[in-house]
Amino acid sequence: MPKESFIVNRIRSVGFAAKGALLLIKTEPSIKIQVFITVVVTAAGFYFNISNIEWALQTIAIAMVLGTEGMNTAVEKLADFIHPEHDPKIGFIKDVSAGAVMLVSIAASIVGLIIYIPKLL
Numbered sequence: 001m002p003k004e005s006f007i008v009n010r011i012r013s014v015g016f017a018a019k020g021a022l023l024l025i026k027t028e029p030s031i032k033i034q035v036f037i038t039v040v041v042t043a044a045g046f047y048f049n050i051s052n053i054e055w056a057l058q059t060i061a062i063a064m065v066l067g068t069e070g071m072n073t074a075v076e077k078l079a080d081f082i083h084p085e086h087d088p089k090i091g092f093i094k095d096v097s098a099g100a101v102m103l104v105s106i107a108a109s110i111v112g113l114i115i116y117i118p119k120l121l
């Protein structure tokens, strides 16, 4: 495969991914809340002048929440598309997917508490 077409394909894929991220933020209420929290904690990071390590941990925590929420949304949409009828197996799949978001969100909240509680006391 010529080098140019590889690069063009990669750029096109990045475009599709950016479109997907935008669609996610525009259409999903739960990710809108998570994006709002992202803005708040980013502002808090500047306000409290957190360290490089704290920025890194906060960034990973945010990415984990937004990333798993995106995957959860994709799983829900796929499940609704391939099996619109009520089915316990679909319920299980959706619950496990939502559970993954919850686990990551708990971990991210703990990271936030570890960073900011000492700064607030």
Ligand SMILES: Nc1ncnc2c1ncn2[C@@H]1O[C@H](COP(=O)(O)OP(=O)(O)OP(=O)(O)O)[C@@H](O)[C@H]1O
Binding pocket: 028, 030, 076, 083, 084, 085, 086, 087, 088, 089, 090, 091, 092, 094, 095, 098
């Ligand atoms: N087709 C189905 N069959 C069985 N149970 C379902 C089905 N669709 C939804 N459920 C149950 O309802 C719950 C909510 O499903 P839904 O697709 O509305 O997700 P949601 O968490 O409300 O979505 P969002 O994250 O967008 O708010 C699922 O976790 C599952 O327990």
